[in-house]
Amino acid sequence: MDISKITPSMPYILEGLGITLKIVSLAIILGLVLGVVLALCKISRYKVLAYIADFYTSIFRGTPLILQLMIIYFGAPQLFDYKIEGDVAAILAFGLNSSAYVSEIFRAGIQAVDKGQKEAAMALGIPYRKMMWNIILPQALKNILPALMNEFITLTKESAVVTAIGVTDIMRRAYIVGADTFNYMEALLFAGFIYYVLVMLLTLVGKLLERRLRSND
Template sequence: MWDIIALFKESLPSLISGLLVTLKVASISLVIAVVLGLIFGLMSIGKSKFLKALSIIYVDIIRGTPLIVQAFFIYFGISSAFGIKMHAVTAGIIAISINAGAYLVEIFRAGIMAVDKGQMEAARSLGLSYSKAMQKVILPQAVRKMIPAFINQFIISLKDTSILSVIGIRELTQSGEIIIASNYRALETWAMVGLLYFILIMVLSYFSRFLERRLRL
């Protein structure tokens, strides 16, 4: 028992450092993903067939390929093809961003479509242009409905960062691998890594449920 406590104290600084990298990558990625999701979500409900097609292609390609392949393509493929020296964290953020963005496209599209059509008609009758009506009337109502879905996507992206250990990002999972390489205590170390993920994700899950209850009021 004391041996496990000693291992925990010894490993905690490295695991916390990895956890902070995980949070950094997931947070930055989600912000970028929200922008991508909004842009392609609006394209998917617009009148332009070309823009709709672009949105469909983006969503289908990203959702139809594994995240690990996307990470390898960005970090190794693009770097090799164009002679770009890309930092692993930068490649990881790009990979998580475009991956999460493809799922947020559907969240935005569904959220916007869930707003009563009469809201747009009323806004247009007051003299607002389509873009102004979308910006001032539709999106604020849609985003309010989508907040829990954003948090759920953040949780998914948070777990997805573990895949980025394959390109050398020292996030929580790779921190665990490095600790195991020095002490050969895989069972205890992976248990600690899993516990940190579990605590963080449970906190976010409860926060999501809390928001859902508040938004229903």
């Protein structure tokens, strides 16, 4: 192994970091927002909403992520006669997939909050929306933050599958450099190092948030 053989190509691989961060960050936002909505549907008194949310979750948890990505990227043009860009397909696939897991995390967190909190809010006449937003969800977030950060870390690593549809992220660029220089190991290890740094930064952010929430108790 000789890392110096891919040194001139390192900036090219690093350029994929921007694409990876764009896909992951937008997918996290989509997954978080949709996940909260699904979680509220699952605990809703309206059974139809709960059934729809459960069915949605079963679809995205019961099929491979790469299959979902390819259905959106290759299937959408066939259905809607519209070519979707690779990065947009990745954001949709990752966001929709992540929302299924996030919804279960939030559902468990909400149900773990002491029922007395909800009963006290209802006794005071606090509207349901305000109760959920100002009382229940903040308490649930403290309990589920580690699981939530773990989901975001998993999403960051799984984003490498976008190479299957030709998006030039970190992994795709590392593969291209390996093919051009015949030094796959060095290029792939460098890509692995970038992902490792990203995961460590996310882990640090998660710990800081946990400490901050704990200090506000």
